[in-house]
Amino acid sequence: MQMATAGDTVKKATRFHPWRGWVALLMLCVMVGKLTPVVAQPHPEAGECYYLQRDRPLKVLASEPNNTEGLESVRFFVETADQRALPDATRLDDLKMQLEAADVLYREVLGLTPPLLMPRYQRANFMMVMLRADQVRGGQAYDEVVRSPAVSDCHIRIALGGQVNAAENLTPAHELFHLYQNAHMMFKQGWVHEGLARWSESLLRGGAPVGRPLPTNAEALDVVMQDSYGAATFWQRLFYLLDPQGASLIPKALREMRYHDGSQVVAVSEYHGSAFLPLLFSSLNEAGATLAHQEQWPVYGWAEAEQHDLRHNRAILSAVHHAVSIYMPIAEQPDELRTFMQLIEPMVD
Incomplete structure (x- = not known):
């Protein structure tokens, strides 16, 4: 949704006869200055x-x-x-x-x-x-x-x-x-948007595998980034490598919840990456804000096509690299994770 801005009004004002242009512009600036305190502005x-x-x-x-x-x-x-x-x-x-x-x-x-x-x-x-x-x-x-x-x-x-x-x-x-x-985040690339959402189902379903090894070359990485729901295995593997011990701390009230047919609402017994996910979301949030600033977009007003555009995979991978680097220093990373980080390092801004 596009709205007229003060800049648009300035352009219209300067279409008057040349000798009146500067006067009109000056008057407009004074009017805008007077209106700013009383016109409601979105935070x-x-x-x-x-x-x-x-x-x-x-x-x-x-x-x-x-x-x-x-x-x-x-x-x-x-x-x-x-x-x-x-x-x-x-x-x-x-x-x-x-x-x-x-x-x-x-x-x-x-x-x-x-x-x-x-x-x-x-x-x-x-x-x-x-x-x-x-x-x-x-x-x-x-x-x-x-x-x-x-x-x-x-x-x-x-x-x-x-x-x-x-x-x-x-x-x-x-x-x-x-x-x-x-x-x-504003990113809706399938491997992020649907891949992570499909992974989240494992928190209720349980029994999620640790996933296939992370990509080791550009071709394998591209396969992941072209995927959608199937990319859940990529995230599961990444979370496992960052948190191999896993956790099983499910609130007692959730473990006791049952549907009307008697089946468990939350059936997971072990999960990985719970401490890393907020850091990943924060990093993706920051990457989106930076991209919006660079492209001069409203922070939350991206066109739908831009939210899905695969050219932003570079910014996403940079955010992933940033989050992983903060969560686990390179000296502590297992070989598989370190190899993946070296693969995506050229994407880092």
Whole structure:
């Protein structure tokens, strides 16, 4: 979304007759100076709240308040006016349990800052979980703060198939992780955006392998960067090499959570890289801010194509190199990790 700036106004003002140009410019500068203190200006570190001209009819689902701190600002809606299409109480309870468990894992186990507390989402008042009654499964996470004729409060949202069976499907947790990613970084390259989100599912599913060896040459690295969900094995391997001992500290309340069919909500027994991930997210955040400054983009106003553009892989790899170097000095790195770091070192800015 593009908005007129003072610079645009200056250009228009200087189109007057030459002898009047300097006078008009001087008057404009005085006017801008007088208006600045009284015209509301968005905080430079906060994202915008965009108004959606159109939105499908939404019906709020009444729900009992939960005791999970991170999800206290979640509201559930359904895209239907047909009561018969609403998810049954059991599936809705299972869905809420998975989202609550995932949020605790992301906040307490991984140490990530919740989306609503990040600068990009300062204007969001809540997270919307939108159930699409005309879809059985699948999901989508949206990255902007929005409001609409149907929902007047600013919010961020994810959409899920209205009949999703959380006991058999980790799409809700996957899409919630995307909100965490979107709050921390602007990059949406598949190997980062979907690869990391698929990896996050292992925190609930458990049994994740340690992955294939890291790339040792440019061709192998390019294969990873051209991948999407399959890049989860790359991240799993990197996290394993940085944290070979792993951890198994899952809050007792999560270990005891059960879906209505009796299966565990959180089945993981060991995971790797939990202490490294916040550092990686921070490094990717800084890389995005630097790139936005260089390209003269709004910090959170990148064009969608730019967010996906593979030419930014260089900046991403530089951020990965930076995060790894801080987390584990080169002298402590195993040979496989050191070889990979040497491979991506030319990408470092």
